Amino acid sequence: MRKNVLIIGAGGVAHVVAHKCAMYNDVLGDICIASRTRQKCDAIIESVLRKNHLRDSSKKLYSREVNALDISSLIHLIKDTESEIVINVGQAYVNMSVLEACIETGAVYMDTAIHEEPDKVCENPPWYANYEWKRKERCREKGITAILGIGFDPGVVNAWCALAQKDYFDTIDTIDILDVNAGSHGKYFATNFDPEINFREFRKVWTWINRKWVLQKVHSVRMDYDFPVVGRLPVYLNGHDELHSLSKNIDANSIRFWMGFGDHYLNVFSVLTNIGLTSEKPVKLDDGREVVPLKVLKALLPDPSSLAPGYTGKTCIGNFIRGTKGHEQREIFIYNICDHAECYREVESQAISYTAGVPPVAAAILAARGDWDVKHMVNVEELDPTPFIELLNTMGLPTEIIETPAPFTPPVIESLESV
Structure with a gap:
């Protein structure tokens, strides 16, 4: 022990x-x-x-x-x-x-x-x-x-991939990891975790397609998906941590990560990026001091932990997995629904x-x-x-599984660069 x-x-x-x-x-x-x-x-x-x-x-x-x-x-x-x-x-x-x-x-x-x-x-x-x-x-x-x-994600979604490989599929063709927050915190603009780390994710999209790494532009590939409980929401192809180990440890042709963003979030993020506030590179002020724009932005935005009181709505994170079992085609959606208000009542989060x-x-x-x-x-x-x-x-994080869920069919993703 x-x-x-x-x-x-x-x-x-x-x-x-x-x-x-x-x-x-x-x-x-x-x-x-x-x-x-x-x-x-x-x-x-x-x-x-x-x-x-x-x-x-x-x-x-x-x-x-x-x-x-x-x-x-x-x-x-x-x-x-x-x-x-x-x-x-x-x-x-x-x-x-x-x-x-x-x-x-x-x-x-x-x-x-x-x-x-x-x-x-x-x-x-x-x-x-x-x-x-x-x-x-x-x-x-x-x-x-x-x-x-x-x-x-990473974490539970990786375990779901292992569960799918162990119990649900003989062969896996594609794994699409989908993460949406259908909640509202009432702020004009905020990130749900450390904004410094959050914005660093949105520079390049490295994704695993046809057993190779493919580079795509950020927020350039969109899908709308009909999620259980939270309904139809847009998701965008994104790079993410778990792809980098799953590509090595799970036998699948393609493994992709998709994150939900609303139009308002994307518009504000685009403006902040275009004026340089999401940059991690230091800039020099008139008085000679150096500041990192991203750290200044982090100081200006709400502390993610301060969003908890009054947060409403739910999150849905799930893996849409397509493959075969016993020579038959199979599709499942393994997912969790989490309620903001219930989390606050339990642990003030x-x-x-x-x-x-x-x-x-x-x-x-x-x-x-x-x-x-x-x-x-x-x-x-x-x-x-x-x-x-x-x-x-x-x-507090129950897993649900749907056989033959709503279809998820991404567009053909062209490679800007591959490694």
Whole structure:
């Protein structure tokens, strides 16, 4: 049994992770929340206590201050807190320093997004090969369990791909991952998670088509799809983390990711981009100071965690999978519906943070029990999906499956460039 959890980060996803860890602290043990700003950690603790979510009051829930880019400080923190499981939900820039600290201390490592370097955006695929997979052999040699991308997308959608390959298909032709937010936060413009990371996604669209990487323009390929519960909504071809491991680990001809955007969002994003405010490159002011436009924009936009009160509507994330079973053509839609208002009532969060924050806690429980304590580095689709999905069904993220769903037939996607 593994025990004691260290949560790195104090944003909206960390908020949900802390609540859910507290609800299962009889299994997970003591919980420490650590970030550069300890006050944010303490605010999360206040929320957990306000909702009375600490199941076992004999276990500790406390905060620490740490610079997550400082590996030696992280090593000291892991040892001092006796944490055997580290859930990294800080900015993607800190992934490799947190992973290095886990390799040195023997702690289980997990994150919810792929590593990024501040000055490098949308590197050539497969992205995991640039940083994470370079440490695979060291993890195996030292018996380190490292579970990459264990949020929702990436994360749950990867597990659904593994489930489809295991139980529903003999051969898979296409996997289309669809993510829409049919909710309303009432703000003129806001992102549902860290805007700095969010906008960096919208530079290039690398997608996996006919077993090769294909480059497309951002927001250039649109489909309208009739989703269960939330109805017919537009989605746009997008690049995303999970494609970069699924293309390696799942035997499918094409794997694509689609995200929903409304006209207002696209119009505002287009203006911000055209005037340079989504750029990560520093610019010099008249007084000689340098600023990064994207960081200025992040400071101006609403904090994603502040959107939760009054957020209405639902999200739908699902995998449309086409292939064969027993020589017959088969199509299924595996999906989850999450309600913003219900998330706020339960953990004082909105559904985007909730869907990203619950899965790593389910994974931590499986690691603590030994089911997923595999002693090497894995992406989620390499693990047995059944106990994970069954656990999520009891934790607020139930999986639904529709046979012969509404058809999803994207247009032919021409390649601008391939690798």
